[in-house]
Amino acid sequence: MSTSSSSRVLLGRLPLLFCRRRLSTAAAAAAAPASASASASEGEGKKEEEVGGGGGGGVISMKGVRISGRPLYLDMQATTPVDPRVLDAMLPFYLSRFGNPHSRTHLYGWESDAAVEAARAQVAALIGADPKEVFFTSGATESNNISVKGLMRFHRDRKRHVVTTQTEHKCVLDSCRWLQQEGFEVTYLPVRPDGLVDLDALAAAIRPDTGLVSVMAVNNEIGVVQPLEDIGCICRDKGVPFHTDAAQALGKIPIDVARMGVALMSLSGHKIYGPKGVGALYLRRRPRVRVEPQMSGGGQERGIRSGTVPTPLAVGMGAACEIAAREMDYDNRRIAALQARLLEGIRSRVDDVVVNGSVEHRYPGNLNLSFAYVEGESLLMGLKEVAVSSGSACTSASLEPSYVLRALGVDEDMAHTSIRFGIGRFTTEAEIDRAVELTVQQVRKLREMSPLYEMAKAGIDLKSIQWAQH
Numbered sequence: 001m002s003t004s005s006s007s008r009v010l011l012g013r014l015p016l017l018f019c020r021r022r023l024s025t026a027a028a029a030a031a032a033p034a035s036a037s038a039s040a041s042e043g044e045g046k047k048e049e050e051v052g053g054g055g056g057g058g059v060i061s062m063k064g065v066r067i068s069g070r071p072l073y074l075d076m077q078a079t080t081p082v083d084p085r086v087l088d089a090m091l092p093f094y095l096s097r098f099g100n101p102h103s104r105t106h107l108y109g110w111e112s113d114a115a116v117e118a119a120r121a122q123v124a125a126l127i128g129a130d131p132k133e134v135f136f137t138s139g140a141t142e143s144n145n146i147s148v149k150g151l152m153r154f155h156r157d158r159k160r161h162v163v164t165t166q167t168e169h170k171c172v173l174d175s176c177r178w179l180q181q182e183g184f185e186v187t188y189l190p191v192r193p194d195g196l197v198d199l200d201a202l203a204a205a206i207r208p209d210t211g212l213v214s215v216m217a218v219n220n221e222i223g224v225v226q227p228l229e230d231i232g233c234i235c236r237d238k239g240v241p242f243h244t245d246a247a248q249a250l251g252k253i254p255i256d257v258a259r260m261g262v263a264l265m266s267l268s269g270h271k272i273y274g275p276k277g278v279g280a281l282y283l284r285r286r287p288r289v290r291v292e293p294q295m296s297g298g299g300q301e302r303g304i305r306s307g308t309v310p311t312p313l314a315v316g317m318g319a320a321c322e323i324a325a326r327e328m329d330y331d332n333r334r335i336a337a338l339q340a341r342l343l344e345g346i347r348s349r350v351d352d353v354v355v356n357g358s359v360e361h362r363y364p365g366n367l368n369l370s371f372a373y374v375e376g377e378s379l380l381m382g383l384k385e386v387a388v389s390s391g392s393a394c395t396s397a398s399l400e401p402s403y404v405l406r407a408l409g410v411d412e413d414m415a416h417t418s419i420r421f422g423i424g425r426f427t428t429e430a431e432i433d434r435a436v437e438l439t440v441q442q443v444r445k446l447r448e449m450s451p452l453y454e455m456a457k458a459g460i461d462l463k464s465i466q467w468a469q470h
């Protein structure tokens with residue numbers, strides 16, 4: 001064993017710092033502020049002492065965690081609040097104008113139908129499409145399923161291969177797995193360390209029997225923006241349809257389906273201050289993209305997606321798109337300034353903070369950071385006053401840390417300490433300052449307890465240490 005003397009002294013403390021899913025509850029509890037003490041051993045089945053709280057003071061207890069007041073919300077990639085203007089547009093379609101948009105025989109149907117068509121035009125306008133190319137669905141998950149499985153199944157006799165990336169959303173990856181079970185082949189391209197796809201590798205992966213290239217526009221975990229135009233160009237040259245999951249891109253970056261050479265695009269309502277449970281699928285008309293529908297039924301949405309279109313949700317998504325078209329530049333300037341404030345605020349006060357994914361090719365509302373020498377679950381537990389997301393295994397059903405960070409080559413320890421801060425239209429400077437304060441406090445506190453941090457600061461190369469095996 002070649003462990004240095006200082007590291008040997010510190011070995012006894014290590015189990016506290018490396019939880020690997022719920023092992024470090026002691027460290028987590030120690031790290032949590034008194035007002036937000038939490039214990040992972042209190043399972044989800046624990047009876048809630050007090051739930052609710054609609055804002056302001058009081059203690060909220062949920063999932064075994066006690067929090068004073070509602071946490072400030074910095075998880076805009078998970079979902080966004082509905083813009084009050086969107087809700088205003090939706091409400092009449094729940095109340096007086098409740099008709100089925102497919103009823104052809106009376107005013108109730110006609111006015112709902114007109115509202116759905118107006119919403120379709122609003123969605124289309126935000127992506128440079130013709131309204132006839134937009135189909136309402138239940139969300140980006142469904143749109144991705146139709147795009148990946150529906151397109152390949154339609155062309156099953158001639159096309160047997162899909163090209164995608166390792167950092168796609170689970171609904172694309174899982175759709176690809178289904179196709180593999182049906183005998184299709186899938187190439188999952190690795191990404192570069194900055195999270196972007198390598199265009200040469202992409203071009204090289206396309207074969208004569210490739211029926212689809214699917215690359216997401218903006219990554220949900222790390223916010224990197226893929227070079228859509230370049231990918232579209234490659235696909236056009238090779239005659240392969242290009243699908244992009246734009247759930248995190250719609251209303252955040254300018255989108256023009258023609259310029260980007262996109263044949264299919266998946267969109268979601270609830271990421272753009274619209275309602276949950278609605279999304280859209282863009283299907284190019286010229287040259288026409290054909291898919292096998294997933295749903296059999298009344299043939300609504302021109303047979304692509306049977307089922308009554310939920311008028312209030314479609315109207316909400318349309319209104320959200322129209323507001324985004326008007327306010328995207330303003331929102332982005334504000335959000336970029338808030339991101340800089342958050343990053344500089346943290347970096348000026350703690351060292352060894354790494355931004356995961358390209359800083360340059362990034363939607364600024366997503367800031368994914370790793371804090372070296374800090375154990376992820378303890379950090380999250382200490383940050384219960386801030387609603388953020390983490391790429392660490394302790395927050396997911398799997399035992400692996402984020403597959404997206406792993407695909408970037410982020411090493412396991414750094415992947416375990418990642419936090420995604422999601423900034424949005426309604427985020428304030430005061431919220432950012434509070435998040436900086438709490439993050440800095442927690443990181444410092446945990447590093448004070450960290451033998452690894454002590455060793456690194458003493459100049460010991462942690463990678464050269466061979467840890468004792470018990």
Ligand SMILES: Cc1ncc(COP(=O)(O)O)c(C=O)c1O
Binds near residue numbers: 078139140
């Ligand atoms: C990139 C991406 N694709 C797809 C989805 C799924 O969207 P929806 O909730 O509308 O089904 C999400 C949302 O988590 C996402 O971020």
Ligand code: FES
Binds near residue numbers: 376393
């Ligand atoms: S498993 Fe919890 S941070 Fe690693």
